Amino acid sequence: MDIAIILTYLAAMLAFGWWGKRRASNSSEYLVAGRRLGGVLYTSTMAAVVIGGASTVGGVGLGYKYGISGMWLVVSIAAGVLLLSLLFASRIQRLKVYTVSGMLKLRYGIDATGASGIVMMAYTLMLTVTSTIAYATIFNVLFGFDRTLSVVLGGLIVVAYSAMGGMWSITLTDVVQFVIKTIGIFFLLLPFTWSKAGGYDGIKERVGDAAFSLGTIGTGTIITFFVVYTLGILIGQDIWQRVFTAKSPEVARWGGVAAGVYCLLYGVAGALIGLAASALMPDIGSSDDVYADVAVHVLPIGLSGIVLAAAVAAMMSTASGALIATATVARQDVLPLVSKIFGHTQPGLDTSDPEADVRGNRLYVIVIGLVSIVLAALINDIVAALTIAYDILVGGLLVPILGGLVWKRATGTAAMASMAVGTAATLITMFVVGDVLANEPVYVGLVSALVVFVALSLTTAPTPPAVMKIWNERVSGKGTETAEPEVAPIA
Numbered sequence: 001m002d003i004a005i006i007l008t009y010l011a012a013m014l015a016f017g018w019w020g021k022r023r024a025s026n027s028s029e030y031l032v033a034g035r036r037l038g039g040v041l042y043t044s045t046m047a048a049v050v051i052g053g054a055s056t057v058g059g060v061g062l063g064y065k066y067g068i069s070g071m072w073l074v075v076s077i078a079a080g081v082l083l084l085s086l087l088f089a090s091r092i093q094r095l096k097v098y099t100v101s102g103m104l105k106l107r108y109g110i111d112a113t114g115a116s117g118i119v120m121m122a123y124t125l126m127l128t129v130t131s132t133i134a135y136a137t138i139f140n141v142l143f144g145f146d147r148t149l150s151v152v153l154g155g156l157i158v159v160a161y162s163a164m165g166g167m168w169s170i171t172l173t174d175v176v177q178f179v180i181k182t183i184g185i186f187f188l189l190l191p192f193t194w195s196k197a198g199g200y201d202g203i204k205e206r207v208g209d210a211a212f213s214l215g216t217i218g219t220g221t222i223i224t225f226f227v228v229y230t231l232g233i234l235i236g237q238d239i240w241q242r243v244f245t246a247k248s249p250e251v252a253r254w255g256g257v258a259a260g261v262y263c264l265l266y267g268v269a270g271a272l273i274g275l276a277a278s279a280l281m282p283d284i285g286s287s288d289d290v291y292a293d294v295a296v297h298v299l300p301i302g303l304s305g306i307v308l309a310a311a312v313a314a315m316m317s318t319a320s321g322a323l324i325a326t327a328t329v330a331r332q333d334v335l336p337l338v339s340k341i342f343g344h345t346q347p348g349l350d351t352s353d354p355e356a357d358v359r360g361n362r363l364y365v366i367v368i369g370l371v372s373i374v375l376a377a378l379i380n381d382i383v384a385a386l387t388i389a390y391d392i393l394v395g396g397l398l399v400p401i402l403g404g405l406v407w408k409r410a411t412g413t414a415a416m417a418s419m420a421v422g423t424a425a426t427l428i429t430m431f432v433v434g435d436v437l438a439n440e441p442v443y444v445g446l447v448s449a450l451v452v453f454v455a456l457s458l459t460t461a462p463t464p465p466a467v468m469k470i471w472n473e474r475v476s477g478k479g480t481e482t483a484e485p486e487v488a489p490i491a
């Protein structure tokens with residue numbers, strides 16, 4: 001029965017992908033769902049993309065190992081969603097761009113900001129690969145498939161429904177995944193595990209008071225979670241692309257707040273499930289196996305299938321969001337930059353032939369999806385690669401992106417120098433420390449980028465008035481999606 005539930009779920013994802021195909025009539029519909037998602041759809045898709053395998057399987061595993069303190073990973077992600085929604089989402093929604101690099105070009109008026117697309121593409125590609133690898137933990141339990149077959153099966157399904165209808169297909173599947181995750185975590189796994197473990201008193205008697213301490217995981221780890229994940233959420237292409245789908249600034253703000261609150265509760269629930277599992281099954285070898293083991297051994301047949309489907313849903317929602325983000329950045333930012341280096345020009349999105357443009361976007365999703373499957377099948381452990389991508393994303397891009405959103409005096413020269421110095425400082429510190437998983441690189445990168453950004457913004461010529469005019473019109477909601485800033489020279 002569990003296998004039948006998972007197979008039904010996978011078939012449903014393909015069906016919703018086909019349904020979304022009818023709506024993807026041009027690039028705007030394909031990449032950002034026509035910028036017309038209402039509150040329910042927007043909240044569901046935003047919550048789905050940030051709550052992935054790390055938040056679900058990983059969150060339960062951290063709860064198993066550290067007790068209630070294991071919630072801080074997901075709480076830091078929730079904090080990022082809340083900050084983005086309350087402080088920046090309305091402004092981002094009004095910009096009517098497709099990528100984070102598009103925002104940088106609009107704000108600073110320099111084509112060279114397209115180089116940031118390379119960093120963003122590396123980050124979103126690693127996120128896609130990570131989520132694709134995660135399928136193996138569930139498919140191994142259910143089907144007995146080996147790792148490679150599990151990766152290929154799950155990856156092809158995600159590529160198929162994502163490519164068919166783009167963001168519309170992903171949004172429709174995200175809604176289903178959001179519902180399944182909600183039922184699986186809050187209404188099945190949490191109450192069943194706590195009941196079986198004897199409730200608060202029974203769990204406390206078995207595991208002791210330390211499991212209920214908020215600081216067991218360590219203050220340094222908690223701070224690092226907030227620096228890397230909260231700040232990463234603020235500037236990630238996969239998250240911004242969801243903001244672009246909102247039909248109004250109000251939806252982007254309050255729908256995002258609702259998603260952030262949901263993520264906060266999800267993190268607490270995951271830690272509580274892991275805590276109860278540590279009392280019930282204290283001998284599980286790997287924390288990554290806790291979720292699947294508890295689902296199979298604690299829940300009745302049928303209900304365990306729903307809970308396992310919830311884990312697959314979490315992984316697929318993140319994978320599909322990261323996949324379309326990678327494809328968008330590759331076509332919108334990276335390819336034009338590479339073509340320009342070799343003396344060629346590339347047409348932008350929304351050409352006079354919308355159907356051809358959609359086919360082009362679909363091809364990018366398919367090709368990058370296949371690349372991610374191959375990488376996921378070949379690489380056994382990409383924690384280091386993902387950490388490098390996150391550290392460079394935050395250390396190199398956070399300051400010029402947020403600085404451009406909040407500081408009128410910020411200049412393009414300062415943005416470019418800040419990106420270069422922040423990225424270099426992050427990588428050099430990794431080399432000096434000798435550990436890519438260390439906390440120091442991202443801190444050094446952030447501080448270096450901030451110092452350079454402020455100093456050069458105060459000492460170089462302000463952004464040209466023509467560029468700022470278009471920027472201010474967009475931010476106020478009066479600009480048009482086709483208006484382009486005048487490209488300024490770099491000092």
